[in-house]
Amino acid sequence: MKIILIYPPFCSPSTMPHSISYLKSFISQSFNLKIKCLDLNAKFNKKRFKEFYSQKCSPEIFTEFDKVSRPIYSKNNKLIYQNNNPELFKEMLSLIKKESPDLVAFSLVYNSQCFYAQALIQELKKLNIPTLIGGPAVNHHLYEMSTFLVDEHQFADYIEKNYNLKRSVPKEVIPDFSDFDKKDYLTEEIVIPLRTSHSCYYKQCAFCTHHQSQNYREIPLEQIKKTIIKSGYKNVFFFDDMISKKRLLELATVLKPLKVKWWCQLRPSKELLGSFKTLYDSGLRSVSWGVESGNQRVLDLMCKGTNITDISKVLKESHESGIKNLVFIIIGFPTETKEELFDSIKFVENNSKYIDLISTSRFGLQRGSKVFMYPEKYGITEIKENSRTILEGQITYKVKSGMTPEDVKKFHHRYLRSFVKINKITKVYNYFKEQTLFL
Ligand code: SF4
Structure with missing residues (x-):
């Protein structure tokens, strides 16, 4: 069995995400399965605003990035709101499909991530790939589209119940940042x-x-x-x-x-x-x-x-x-x-x-x-x-x-x-x- 943990666009692309790094460690110690983190927020930003990533970071670069990226984020949220695909949707989806996951879990920390996550969840549903959602930004619209889990313990309960896997108690949960590519971050x-x-x-x-x-x-x-x-x-x-x-x-x-x-x-x-x-x-x-x-x-x-x-x-x-x-x-x-x-x-x-x-x-x-x-x-x-x-x-x-x-x-x-x-x-x-x- 393979699980993909997604951190969706849009939020600041300057740090690796904690939530999915932590989940990966917890779930991989609980079950014998394959699990991978995919920071689609970092991937989207790197691809869409690549000109900023080839320069040395400075106050001017961050200011310019902020000025350029904000209207693009809102334009894309509007596209999703109008039931259209956002920019780079095919590319982001193919990064998930490439992993041939049995289950895809989304971590939503900021409200601004709800839009792109919604579009991806809808598409994964069409492909018959089950999805889970969690995190402080999940709202009742998303509850209706995917299975909401409160924390890592509920996540493990879900896997145990639905995939009939033997479960162990994790000894020490050390967040695992090894799936992220350093070059994907604006920092x-x-x-x-x-x-x-x-x-x-x-x-x-x-x-x-x-x-x-x-x-x-x-x-x-x-x-x-x-x-x-x-x-x-x-x-x-x-x-x-x-x-x-x-x-x-x-x-x-x-x-x-x-x-x-x-x-x-x-x-x-x-x-x-x-x-x-x-x-x-x-x-x-x-x-x-x-x-x-x-x-x-x-x-x-x-x-x-x-x-x-x-x-x-x-x-x-x-x-x-x-x-x-x-x-x-x-x-x-x-x-x-x-x-x-x-x-x-x-x-x-x-x-x-x-x-x-x-x-x-x-x-x-x-x-x-x-x-x-x-x-x-x-x-x-x-x-x-x-x-x-x-x-x-x-x-x-x-x-x-x-x-x-x-x-x-x-x-x-x-x-x-x-x-x-x-x-x-x-x-x-x-x-x-x-x-x-x-x-
Ligand atoms: S209760 Fe006060 S100190 Fe605690 S997190 Fe909230 S704002 Fe911060």
């Missing part, structure tokens, strides 16, 4: 994505659904070390939504002798003070900080568990240790006023010396978040969901006080410049965050 050097834990130990932020209310579980440090050594790569992108100080310091001990450079995302809380020198010495070069707001009332309402004074100290100490600070700001958290938005602008101006890049986003109401579940606590008076053809419905809402969603849109455009002027790194690195390791 200065190969960066591998890894996680150190599942879910988030904090789980309090009112806007967040990333942890999906799952239990926090840590991956053994020895396993992380073996994965890096086995991959042979020297740059790591830890995509955990957040890592505790204790865990960061344990990681630093493991990573220092490996001489890797690494990136991670953190909550700027005061417990981190005093640890940045050790973290830098272990290879930490860039951090994305969930600052979210420069106004204390808004931070408290978000349950962020941080305060403005400590955030400044954290950014300063991190910067002075040589680490690049990338800062996330949310605009328009329900009840936020225009004056409170100005507090965020003032905050980044006052701390501009310590900030390398800012990523602003408008607040989006997520099903399952605390704001969605207890709207009255956040001044939300009405929630509506407008259905869409390929993606999950779009949620809109009204607020009792503060900026309306329309104001937020208007002010985001109007004051974007006030945030962007702080940037010391070209803004395209918000989409290629792991590349800040090479700046």
Whole structure:
């Protein structure tokens, strides 16, 4: 039996995918079968935008790539929406067919991958090749087209039940990046994505659904070390939504002798003070900080568990240790006023010396978040969901006080410049965050 694991277009082609590398390791240890990863996102981008791959990566190359690729992605999504084949469809399909798979499984991490995946699933159905889907971006339209599996355990249950294969318990799941071709990635050097834990130990932020209310579980440090050594790569992108100080310091001990450079995302809380020198010495070069707001009332309402004074100290100490600070700001958290938005602008101006890049986003109401579940606590008076053809419905809402969603849109455009002027790194690195390791 042969299984092909697909990572479909479109998303950034700068890192190898983690999800299918992990699945390959888990399933190949569970059963005696053939299994292969196919990163069609990387293959599509390399073929469609080949002119970018023959040049040395630079801020200009990434900026130009972003400018050229975005309209192509949307044009193709539109084609699929209108029931036409997207570009390079035959080529992508033939890469799957060439493997003569008995089963094809799709991993969907971003909404932008749902379109091309849908077109491929439809075509595979015509060829009588069964498909499976999984990942955080799967929506109810795709549930109807393919078999949805929650995780690797359900995947193994499915194989056991449907293919009558004998199953073993995997000993140590080391993500396997060996099926990917280094030349397929638009990157200065190969960066591998890894996680150190599942879910988030904090789980309090009112806007967040990333942890999906799952239990926090840590991956053994020895396993992380073996994965890096086995991959042979020297740059790591830890995509955990957040890592505790204790865990960061344990990681630093493991990573220092490996001489890797690494990136991670953190909550700027005061417990981190005093640890940045050790973290830098272990290879930490860039951090994305969930600052979210420069106004204390808004931070408290978000349950962020941080305060403005400590955030400044954290950014300063991190910067002075040589680490690049990338800062996330949310605009328009329900009840936020225009004056409170100005507090965020003032905050980044006052701390501009310590900030390398800012990523602003408008607040989006997520099903399952605390704001969605207890709207009255956040001044939300009405929630509506407008259905869409390929993606999950779009949620809109009204607020009792503060900026309306329309104001937020208007002010985001109007004051974007006030945030962007702080940037010391070209803004395209918000989409290629792991590349800040090479700046
Ligand atoms: S925003 Fe980050 S720290 Fe807050 S709950 Fe979500 S994952 Fe955890």
